[in-house]
Amino acid sequence: QVQLVESGGGLVQAGDSLRLSCAASGRSFSNRVMGWFRQAPGKEREFVAAIRWDAVSRSYADSVKDRFTVSRDNAKNTVYLQMTSLKPEDTAVYYCAATNQWGVPTRPNAYDYWGQGTQVTVSS
Numbered sequence: 594q595v596q597l598v599e600s601g602g603g604l605v606q607a608g609d610s611l612r613l614s615c616a617a618s619g620r621s622f623s624n625r626v627m628g629w630f631r632q633a634p635g636k637e638r639e640f641v642a643a644i645r646w647d648a649v650s651r652s653y654a655d656s657v658k659d660r661f662t663v664s665r666d667n668a669k670n671t672v673y674l675q676m677t678s679l680k681p682e683d684t685a686v687y688y689c690a691a692t693n694q695w696g697v698p699t700r701p702n703a704y705d706y707w708g709q710g711t712q713v714t715v716s717s
Contacts, residue, residue, distance in 0.1 A: 595619040595706040597689045602711030605679055609715070613674040615689030615708060623667040626692050628704055629674045631685035631713075640699040641687070642674060652697040657683075679715045686710040 601613040615627065628643035642663040644651045651663055657676075665672040672689060690704035698704065 595622065595625070595691050597691060597706055597708035599687065599689050599708045599711040602687060602713045604714045604716065607680055607715055607717050609679050610675070610677045611679060611713060612676070613687055613689075613711060613713070615672045615674075617670045617672070617691065621693075622670045622691070624693065626694060626697055627663075627665060627672040628690045628692070628698070629663060629672075630688045630690060630701055630704075631683075632688070632710075633685040636685075638688070638701050640701070643697045643699065644672065645697050650697050652699060654699075676713070679713075681715045681717045684713060684715050686712050 596618045598616045624646050626645050629641040630638050631641050632638040640654050642653045644663045644665050660678045662675040688710045689708040691706040692704040694703050
C-alpha cells in the first residue's frame with residue numbers, strides 16, 4: 594500500500610514558476626514509477642510527466658516539454674514537478690500517482706495509487 598500527498602499548488606501569474614511535491618509513505622516507493630497528471634474542470638485527466646524508479650527514464654506530455662521537469666529523491670520518498678513559464682492553460686488540479694508497471698506509463702489506468710490532488714491556478 595502506498596499513500597501519496599501532494600503539496601505546493603497555488604495561485605500564480607502567467608510566466609511564473611511553481612514546484613509541486615508528492616510525499617509517499619508505505620512500501621517500495623523507490624521501486625515504483627511516479628507520475629504526474631492534471632485535470633481541468635470539464636476535461637479528462639491527462640498525463641503530464643512520469644519518472645522511472647531510477648530516474649533514468651522520464652516522459653513528458655508535449656504541452657509541458659521544455660517547461661516542466663520531473664525529479665525524485667528516493668531517500669526522502671518524494672517526487673517533484675518543477676513548473677516554469679506557466680500558462681493559464683496549465684490551470685488544473687495536479688495529481689501524483691504511483692505504479693509498478695514496466696517502463697514509464699502515460700495512461701491514468703496504468704497507475705494504482707493516487708494522491709488527493711493540489712490546485713494550480715495560473716492567471717493571465
